[in-house]
Amino acid sequence: MRWETLDGMMAGDYRIRVREEGRSVTAGQRYVAFYLEREGLLSERPILRGLSAGPRPQPIPGWLDGFFQNPVRFQGVPVALPERVVRAFFRRIGELIPPGGWLGLAYETFGESQPIHRETEQALRLGIPPILTPLGMCLFYAGCAFPIRDWSIAEGWREGPRKLQGFKPRDRERYLDVVDALWEEIRAFLRRTEGSSRPEFAAARRRVEDLLSLWSSRGADEAL
Structure with missing residues (x-):
């Protein structure tokens, strides 16, 4: 996939900057990082970094196995990105992932944990549908949520975190089938947690409202 085409594009008030960070030992795979720039300042660390399929033909059309960070730092100051910027950024990412491809976002961070990772892991432990977690919503913004798989137990060292x-x-046809199953899962969650005051459930229920709003604004038959 040609991630370089995103270099210079806007995500809300920020400009995306793309950097290749080396090649994998596996042919056709490479490491890529996405930084944000605003008013001439570049984020100290990438908002998203990961391993990506290269241009050669692959069994899976295209993919990016990544680690997302929010907040990001500019000149030592952490800046929490608003949801509109996160949504715009992942829409850009999703534009380059072809049908049948996938996007992975780690919630196991090996010492670099942020609230978005901890909240996602805790929500999954409580049985909240993956799409209603913070990282699950990022996948939805990218159009890569149909379905979402939780790799809670890696199947060997090659699978990563x-x-x-x-x-x-x-x-x-596949999209509509998955959407039907997805909304049944969400309805079951809403029934199960009705009346609960647990904050994790309340946050997930608010995300249901966000999903409905985004779907209705773009039409029920569209992924985003």
């Missing part, structure tokens, strides 16, 4: 892996549907 625990993550959410979201797929972009190959066709409209």
Whole structure:
């Protein structure tokens, strides 16, 4: 995938900067990082960094296995990105992932944990549907939530940290099938947690409202 095409594009008030950070020992794979720039200042660390499929033909059309950070730091100052910027950024990422491809976002961080990772892990432990977690919403913004798989137990060292892996549907029929199953899962969650005052459940229920709003604004048959 040609991530370089995103270099210079806007995500809300920020400009995306793309850097290649080396090649994998596996042919056709490379490490890529996405920084944000504003008013001439570049974020100290990337907002998203990961391993990506290269341009060669692959069994899976295209993918990015990444680690997302929010807040990011500018000149030593942490800046929490508003949801509108996160949404715009992941929409850009999703534009380059082809049908049948996937985006992975780690919630196991090996010492670099931020609230977005801890909140996602805790929500999954409580049985909250993956799409209603903070990282799950990022996958939804990218159009890679149909379905989402929770890699809570890695199947060997090659799979990396625990993550959410979201797929972009190959066709409209597959998308509609997954959406039906997704909303049934969400309805079951709402029934199960009705009346609960647990803050994790309250946050997930608010995300249901966000999903409904985004879907209704773009039409029920669109992924985003």
